[in-house]
Amino acid sequence: MNRITTLFQQNAIENGPGLLNVYFTAGFPDKNDTLRVLTALQNSGADLVEIGMPYSDPVADGETIQMSNDRALSNGMTIKLLFDQLQDMRKGITVPVLLMGYINPVLQYGVEAFCQKCAEIGIDGLILPDMPMDVYEEEYKPIFDRYGVLNIFLVTPQTSEQRIRQIDAVSEGFIYTVSSASVTGSQSGVSENMEAYFERLQSMNLKNPRLIGFGIKDHATYSKASQYSAGAIIGSAFIRVLAEATDLEADIASYIQSVKNPKVEAAIN
Amino acid sequence: METSIENKSYHVSDRGYYGNFGGAFIPEMLYPNVEELRDNYLKIIQEPSFQQEFEHLLRDYVGRPTPLYRANRLSEKYQTNIFLKREDLCHTGAHKVNNTIGQILLAQRLGKKRIVAETGAGQHGVATATVCALMNLECIVYMGSLDIERQAPNVARMRMLGAEVRPATSGSKTLKDATNEAMRHWINNPTDTHYIIGSVVGPHPYPDMVARFQSIISEEIKWQLKEKTGSENPDYVLACVGGGSNAAGAFYHYLDQESVKLVAIEAAGQGISSGHSAATTALGKPGVLHGSRTILMQTEDGQVVEPFSISAGLDYPGIGPQHAYLFDSGRGIFMSATDQEAVEAAFELTKLEGIIPALESAHALAVLGRLGAGSSETVVLNLSGRGDKDLSTYMKYLD
Numbered sequence A: 001m002n003r004i005t006t007l008f009q010q011n012a013i014e015n016g017p018g019l020l021n022v023y024f025t026a027g028f029p030d031k032n033d034t035l036r037v038l039t040a041l042q043n044s045g046a047d048l049v050e051i052g053m054p055y056s057d058p059v060a061d062g063e064t065i066q067m068s069n070d071r072a073l074s075n076g077m078t079i080k081l082l083f084d085q086l087q088d089m090r091k092g093i094t095v096p097v098l099l100m101g102y103i104n105p106v107l108q109y110g111v112e113a114f115c116q117k118c119a120e121i122g123i124d125g126l127i128l129p130d131m132p133m134d135v136y137e138e139e140y141k142p143i144f145d146r147y148g149v150l151n152i153f154l155v156t157p158q159t160s161e162q163r164i165r166q167i168d169a170v171s172e173g174f175i176y177t178v179s180s181a182s183v184t185g186s187q188s189g190v191s192e193n194m195e196a197y198f199e200r201l202q203s204m205n206l207k208n209p210r211l212i213g214f215g216i217k218d219h220a221t222y223s224k225a226s227q228y229s230a231g232a233i234i235g236s237a238f239i240r241v242l243a244e245a246t247d248l249e250a251d252i253a254s255y256i257q258s259v260k261n262p263k264v265e266a267a268i269n
Numbered sequence B: 001m002e003t004s005i006e007n008k009s010y011h012v013s014d015r016g017y018y019g020n021f022g023g024a025f026i027p028e029m030l031y032p033n034v035e036e037l038r039d040n041y042l043k044i045i046q047e048p049s050f051q052q053e054f055e056h057l058l059r060d061y062v063g064r065p066t067p068l069y070r071a072n073r074l075s076e077k078y079q080t081n082i083f084l085k086r087e088d089l090c091h092t093g094a095h096k097v098n099n100t101i102g103q104i105l106l107a108q109r110l111g112k113k114r115i116v117a118e119t120g121a122g123q124h125g126v127a128t129a130t131v132c133a134l135m136n137l138e139c140i141v142y143m144g145s146l147d148i149e150r151q152a153p154n155v156a157r158m159r160m161l162g163a164e165v166r167p168a169t170s171g172s173k174t175l176k177d178a179t180n181e182a183m184r185h186w187i188n189n190p191t192d193t194h195y196i197i198g199s200v201v202g203p204h205p206y207p208d209m210v211a212r213f214q215s216i217i218s219e220e221i222k223w224q225l226k227e228k229t230g231s232e233n234p235d236y237v238l239a240c241v242g243g244g245s246n247a248a249g250a251f252y253h254y255l256d257q258e259s260v261k262l263v264a265i266e267a268a269g270q271g272i273s274s275g276h277s278a279a280t281t282a283l284g285k286p287g288v289l290h291g292s293r294t295i296l297m298q299t300e301d302g303q304v305v306e307p308f309s310i311s312a313g314l315d316y317p318g319i320g321p322q323h324a325y326l327f328d329s330g331r332g333i334f335m336s337a338t339d340q341e342a343v344e345a346a347f348e349l350t351k352l353e354g355i356i357p358a359l360e361s362a363h364a365l366a367v368l369g370r371l372g373a374g375s376s377e378t379v380v381l382n383l384s385g386r387g388d389k390d391l392s393t394y395m396k397y398l399d
């Protein structure tokens, strides 16, 4: 079974704490940091990791992730290089790994070749926000299925109930619940409006578990999100940690600790 | 805007495609906005009250119909019969206003309170700021910071018209980046804002909607040419292509008239293989840009290439999906002109006809000598805009 599916099932059975999915951009801060950041995230307690494939025109992203994309591209990152960096990752990495990015580079690589490579390396899922659902169903789903790669769809506060049900029907793994109408990196936190929306989703009894992302940055927002879903996704806030890190491993560990388990961290200090 | 045209081959399909190009490749955050437009645009623009107001504004405010002028000295020089469609005489100085009038009327009917737009040369920004002033709507225009420098007069006009001009400082700091910023703004303000795209680009229904608003150009050409020559069909229709809206409007009523050659002229910048070019079909490959499957300039890795052209309005790495289809199917003839050729053509038109064209339109003029049009043939060239905004560039070439 796919690692994502297994993780969510086990966590549900054990009634575990909220799952923490952390996003970072491949090739950031330095070109060869990809595997290093991935490993540090796993060692620090991230439950899933989402690796961003840098893109020149990331329309759904705010300033922070635009910056990490630009930096990674000027560091010389490419999709081919990313696959090289991750070629042997499953020697040490056991957490589910997803790739997130925009559809154009995937189209240029070739959807079939891309999925094949993912299967070979042990990538469990893809998040391509600008891939339309109907195109996925008609053109790409058979390919994704053949290689056992899950495609993760997004829902937003503006997504209609009917469309949420359609998305739930074609989704596997989890549904990426965007907390607010915004690009990534908004500072809004979790407002009352959002809580009403999360409750609405909760009461829909969807077949897929949900993770909540956008605006998650600390223990409070992570806990809030976990109250309404299977867990939370952190992106921009973690990119800021990487941008300012002086000791990558230590800074990643203390940040992830502060989000998941601040009391333990306080005790260690 | 006749419904009879809807099902013909080079027009958009029910699902928003032109052959394999088009569609709506957008993040979920944009889906409700785009869906609202998709479900309503045809209904609204076919309402008699919409049509009346649109036609009234095009006539009394924009100054339509724009003349179709037989350029005698230019015709003599190229030994053919050249007619200029004078979009440069539109209010605000370019064809862009045909689209912004249509979209602002649509935005009003959708109950939107605020308008966001992107602009390259500033012509679309000015045309948007103008209709926002007219209709008393808030207006935010994103413009690449490089373009803000090279199109200063248009920036001043937008400000005087009450628009807020926001610099796009990411990427190449030109049109594609301004488009990214406008899309982000729309994502962040999904309910009260309408995004007025300035060309036949973007997710469905934009390419079709903008083409319909611009189709007035070829609608007029048909009867005007008939009056002047006895035939409504020329042998050639020429138009420059940035995103492709003036070309889409000039081609619209000729798309299925295969005897009319449709010639699209792209900006070659310093030369197609110079590394500083915006000739999309010569240099690009199929992919996804700004919400549609089209042809775009990109690296082997699928990163969008930063284009180059002396003309800010043509400095765009893609073309609209309908043009991608015209190129792919062979229905369209795609040519290009370099910066130098465009500037020379602009001076030539000025000298022979007393008309200073926009740098964008000058690219279309620049291919007249290579077109191969015969002395009994008729060429209609869409003169998309006037050159006032480009004077500082032209001054550099004076003497």
Ligand SMILES: Cc1ncc(COP(=O)(O)O)c(C=O)c1O
Pocket: B094, B095, B120, B121, B122, B123, B124, B198, B199, B200, B240, B241, B242, B243, B244, B245, B246, B247, B312, B313, B314, B358, B360, B361, B384, B385, B386
């Ligand atoms: C005068 C003029 N012509 C042409 C263009 C290019 O746009 P399009 O290809 O959409 O007609 C512009 C864009 O700013 C323009 O100002």
